[in-house]
Amino acid sequence: MTDTQRPEARSPRGFIDRRARDLTAERKILTAVSAVYERYGFEPLETPAFEYADALGKFLPDADRPNEGVFALQDDDEQWIALRYDLTAPLARFAAQNWETLPKPFRRYAFGTVWRNEKPGPGRYREFTQCDADTVGSARPEADAEIIAMAAEGLVAAGVPEGAAVLKINNRKLLNGLMAAAGVADEGQKLAVLRAVDKLDRLGPDGVRLLLGEGRLDESGAFTKGAGLNAGAAERVLAFTAAGAGRAETLGRLADVIGGSAEGDEGLAELAAIDAALTSLGLGADRAIFDPAVVRGLEYYTGAVFEAELLLGTTDDKGQPVRLGSVGGGGRYDDLVARFTGERTPATGFSFGISRLAAALRAAGREAAADLRGPVVVIVFDQTRMADYFAVAGELRGAGVPAEVYLGASGMKAQMKYADRRLSPAAVIIGGDEFAAGTATVKDLDLGRALSKGVTDNAAWRAERPGQVTIPRAELVATIRKILDAQSLDSAL
RNA sequence: GCCGCCCUAGCUCAGUUGGUUAGAGCGCCAGAUUGUGGCUCUGGAGGUCUCCGGUUCGAUCCCGGGGGGCGGUACCA
Numbered sequence: 001m002t003d004t005q006r007p008e009a010r011s012p013r014g015f016i017d018r019r020a021r022d023l024t025a026e027r028k029i030l031t032a033v034s035a036v037y038e039r040y041g042f043e044p045l046e047t048p049a050f051e052y053a054d055a056l057g058k059f060l061p062d063a064d065r066p067n068e069g070v071f072a073l074q075d076d077d078e079q080w081i082a083l084r085y086d087l088t089a090p091l092a093r094f095a096a097q098n099w100e101t102l103p104k105p106f107r108r109y110a111f112g113t114v115w116r117n118e119k120p121g122p123g124r125y126r127e128f129t130q131c132d133a134d135t136v137g138s139a140r141p142e143a144d145a146e147i148i149a150m151a152a153e154g155l156v157a158a159g160v161p162e163g164a165a166v167l168k169i170n171n172r173k174l175l176n177g178l179m180a181a182a183g184v185a186d187e188g189q190k191l192a193v194l195r196a197v198d199k200l201d202r203l204g205p206d207g208v209r210l211l212l213g214e215g216r217l218d219e220s221g222a223f224t225k226g227a228g229l230n231a232g233a234a235e236r237v238l239a240f241t242a243a244g245a246g247r248a249e250t251l252g253r254l255a256d257v258i259g260g261s262a263e264g265d266e267g268l269a270e271l272a273a274i275d276a277a278l279t280s281l282g283l284g285a286d287r288a289i290f291d292p293a294v295v296r297g298l299e300y301y302t303g304a305v306f307e308a309e310l311l312l313g314t315t316d317d318k319g320q321p322v323r324l325g326s327v328g329g330g331g332r333y334d335d336l337v338a339r340f341t342g343e344r345t346p347a348t349g350f351s352f353g354i355s356r357l358a359a360a361l362r363a364a365g366r367e368a369a370a371d372l373r374g375p376v377v378v379i380v381f382d383q384t385r386m387a388d389y390f391a392v393a394g395e396l397r398g399a400g401v402p403a404e405v406y407l408g409a410s411g412m413k414a415q416m417k418y419a420d421r422r423l424s425p426a427a428v429i430i431g432g433d434e435f436a437a438g439t440a441t442v443k444d445l446d447l448g449r450a451l452s453k454g455v456t457d458n459a460a461w462r463a464e465r466p467g468q469v470t471i472p473r474a475e476l477v478a479t480i481r482k483i484l485d486a487q488s489l490d491s492a493l
Numbered sequence: 494g495c496c497g498c499c500c501u502a503g504c505u506c507a508g509u510u511g512g513u514u515a516g517a518g519c520g521c522c523a524g525a526u527u528g529u530g531g532c533u534c535u536g537g538a539g540g541u542c543u544c545c546g547g548u549u550c551g552a553u554c555c556c557g558g559g560g561g562g563c564g565g566u567a568c569c570a
Contacts, residue, residue: 013561057570069570086570118569119494195568222496222566297570381528412528420530431528445530452531462526 014120015127021372025358030111030131032157033352037109037133040150045108047090049115053080055093057300057339071117083115087132088336088349095136095347096340105137111354123359132330134349136337141270144304144332144348145277151308151328151350152287158352159361160310165327166287168307170294171271172331174254177264178240182233192227197241198295201325205238212237241293247275250290270303296329305331306350310357312364327360328352374422375402376480379415381431392428392440392476399477401484419445426483428476440476443468444483 011017018026034044053072072082084090087110095106111131120126133150135143148167155165175197179190196211203211210216212234215226229237236257243253251272258264271290278288296305308328330350337345376396378389389405396403406415412429419427429441444467451466471479 010561069568089570116569122563218496218566224566299570301570379529413526413530416530418530424530427529429529433528441529443529449531457532459526461532462529465529468529 012126014125016125022355022358022362025362026129026354029158029352029354029358029361030129032159033131033154033354034109034111036150036154036157037131040107040133040146042107042109042133045091045094045110046112047084047087047094047110049083049113050081051084051090051093053082055340056082056084056089057336069117071115085116086114087112087130087351088134088333091132091134091136091349092333092336092347093340095345096337099337099341099345102137105135105143107133107135109133123356125355128356129354130351131354132349132351134347136347137345138348139334139346141273141304142277143346144270144306145274145281147330147348147350148274148288148306149278149281149283151306151330151352152283154352155308155327158357160312160357163286164312164364165308165310166289167283168289168291168294168309169271169274169304170290170292170306171267171304172301173263173267173270173303174240174258174292175295177258177261177267178237180261180263181259182229182236184227184229184233189227189229192225193229193237194295196227197237197293200241200293205242208241209234209238244289244291244293246285247278247288247290250292251275254290254292267303274304296331300333300336301331302334303332304348305329308350308352310360310364312360326353327357372423373402374419374424375404376426376428377415377419377422377424378403378405378428379412379419379430380406381412381429382435385430385435388430388435392430395477396428396480399481401477401480416443420449426480428480430473434470434473438473439470440473441468441470442476442479442483446483446486 038044053070056070070082070085072080075081091108091110095102109132111129113127114130115127117126131154133147135147148169152165152167156162175194176190179193184190184193193212196208199211200208203216207216211224211226212229213226213231214228215224217223240254240257243257244250245253251268254264254271255268258268275290291307294305294307296307306329307326309325310327328351330348332346332348334344334346336347337343378392378396380386380389386405393403393405406418408414408418410418416427424445426445427443429443430439431441434440443465447467452461469479
């Protein structure tokens with residue numbers, strides 16, 4: 001094979017490899033959040049990674065652009081199938097397909113990988129994990145409130161300290177009512193207003209004012225066409241987005257701004273009911289607030305919308321402050337199942353972006369050091385005694401201690417280095433002396449890690465053999481157990 | 494998608510106003526230390542200077558295009 005024929009070892013754009021550090025953290029979050037969902041009475045459901053493209057809805061592949069937004073391919077029966085881009089659309093399909101036999105309302109949670117064929121950015125990939133819970137078949141605002149409460153509890157279970165995250169709640173009907181009152185009837189104009197409001201956190205009121213009016217010229221020189229509202233209507237929209245305060249107080253302020261549109265009043269009533277339910281579920285304004293500036297996606301939400309925002313201050317690899325922003329979101333989508341059945345079916349749900357949540361927690365230094373632990377390494381001192389070494393590893397494993405026999409070809413020095421690099425708590429050394437005496441030498445690597453900080457002289461360091469004890473073979477497991485119980489990795493690192 | 498910037502060793506980056514042997518730090522490997530990781534010292538390996546084409550006696554450097562990355566913007570279920 002020549003050089004030019006060799007493939008380059010690289011992962012596709014927007015896709016990343018994730019190692020133990022990330023995976024253990026994500027699994028923990030997944031397990032914790034799932035447990036919360038189950039405690040609220042949601043049953044697990046797994047649906048396929050692929051769906052027929054028309055079932056996914058919005059991004060229908062056509063001959064020209066089959067992969068717009070989704071990863072799609074044509075099956076050998078000529079039908080387009082596509083990788084799911086979230087867990088809600090497959091749920092809508094499942095609910096429609098099995099509606100007759102499902103207990104209603106149907107409450108399920110699901111987690112899994114989703115794929116989006118779009119431009120990757122920092123912390124934004126084309127493949128990631130979501131954990132999602134939905135109630136299908138209940139129009140009650142309490143169903144929304146319960147989803148919100150569950151999301152708040154999920155955050156705590158995932159390791160977010162109380163007070164470090166907030167659920168922001170809004171209702172599409174308010175925005176619709178506002179626009180009706182402001183005289184916005186054109187659908188395109190409505191969308192433009194929603195997009196403008198969605199940018200409030202990034203551009204501020206002045207930027208949004210421009211986008212509500214004629215348009216805005218950004219620093220790269222690109223011009224974004226605005227919604228074309230007149231000044232009075234634009235100010236009315238801005239006043240609406242600024243109405244956030246305490247939950248009850250926000251409701252009062254919004255009532256003033258929206259002023260009696262039928263749809264707006266409906267939205268207000270729903271929010272009032274959500275407020276009451278949240279209060280009885282024990283969620284105060286420190287954990288769930290009304291924020292009129294929350295928009296979420298444009299397409300399918302019909303009522304309440306929610307967003308989970310992390311408030312932890314964090315920095316990236318280079319020490320730059322990072323805005324963590326949203327780690328999950330959801331809302332009410334009363335029309336999604338109707339796409340299949342023709343019958344309006346109320347539904348509401350919430351999704352966590354697990355990878356993003358895990359990355360945020362790691363960035364905030366909330367990662368448990370125990371996640372990084374390697375196994376106890378049994379040093380191969382004598383190639384002819386492999387059976388004995390495997391017996392030692394087996395004994396440790398039997399006692400529930402992760403352990404492995406070194407399977408490389410290198411000498412003892414390299415084996416010690418290997419154990420160190422794996423962040424192993426201990427190494428087991430059994431050589432000629434130990435075999436003869438019926439003993440084992442156990443080296444506490446954590447202790448060495450801690451002591452090494454103050455060591456400058458290599459000869460003395462080696463002579464001392466810190467944390468190393470030779471004990472009767474029968475006491476091996478107990479000795480290792482003692483080292484593990486000390487959990488000295490934190491102080492060693 | 495559009496606009497701008499960038500791409501030299503595994504990583505972070507020097508450097509060559511186009512000239513023949515391209516550098517550093519960190520990391521990696523080995524020895525000092527015959528059965529012992531982290532400190533120190535010594536040595537070593539590692540580069541088609543992102544790729545393809547053009548200009549040139551000669552291109553890592555100049556020009557064009559591709560790819561990848563970063564930032565802004567648009568979109569974001």
